[in-house]
Amino acid sequence: xxxxxxTSNGTGRIDSSNTETxxxxxxxxxxxxxxxxxxxxxxxxxxxxxxxxxxxxxxxAANEVxxxxxxxxxxxxxxLTMFKSKERFPQVFDWxxxxxxxxxxxxxxxxxxxxxxxxxxxxYVSIQNQGNYMVELPASRMEVPQxxxxxxxxxxVCRYHPLEVKEGMAALxxxxxxxxxxxxxxxxxxxxxxxxxxxxxxx
Numbered sequence: 001x002x003x004x005x006x007t008s009n010g011t012g013r014i015d016s017s018n019t020e021t022x023x024x025x026x027x028x029x030x031x032x033x034x035x036x037x038x039x040x041x042x043x044x045x046x047x048x049x050x051x052x053x054x055x056x057x058x059x060x061a062a063n064e065v066x067x068x069x070x071x072x073x074x075x076x077x078x079x080l081t082m083f084k085s086k087e088r089f090p091q092v093f094d095w096x097x098x099x100x101x102x103x104x105x106x107x108x109x110x111x112x113x114x115x116x117x118x119x120x121x122x123x124y125v126s127i128q129n130q131g132n133y134m135v136e137l138p139a140s141r142m143e144v145p146q147x148x149x150x151x152x153x154x155x156x157v158c159r160y161h162p163l164e165v166k167e168g169m170a171a172l173x174x175x176x177x178x179x180x181x182x183x184x185x186x187x188x189x190x191x192x193x194x195x196x197x198x199x200x201x202x203x
Contacts (some may be wrong), residue, residue: 061194068088070082079184095175099179102171105171106165122135134152136159137158138156139155147162147163
């Protein structure tokens, strides 16, 4: 993020029940820690940088941004899961729900597919470089339900994409694309808002 990742307890977490109080406490604690550290170095440049990093306004601004984010996901650059403020990033959460709904729909297809295939149950398998959401039937089986496209197989099993699964996968892919776009827009907007509101404190 390019921001000082410090809080009152050193974990990078903000008490969501009282963000303003947590931010103020974090800013005070971080400023004190950095001031103490500044007395232990002799480099003028380091002293200047520590003073800037410990500026209460800069620390408060950083903690405000961190309160909107899942810090652990953000440090791993996991854009799809790093936003935690539904109020501030509604589009991200809307498309996250769409992705979850598409995944649930695919799971809910399995009992119907098993009934059509005349087997007790089915589950999806994923094979690297072959595909996801495939269902398996014995390779010895001569007939398969209409609309089941063979993807790959072994001597023991054949793996298929039923038509309903293909449609569900397409819906899931669309939702995932919209989610990725929403997270990109949200991140760019966050940076723009932060620059507009806190540039003076963090420059």
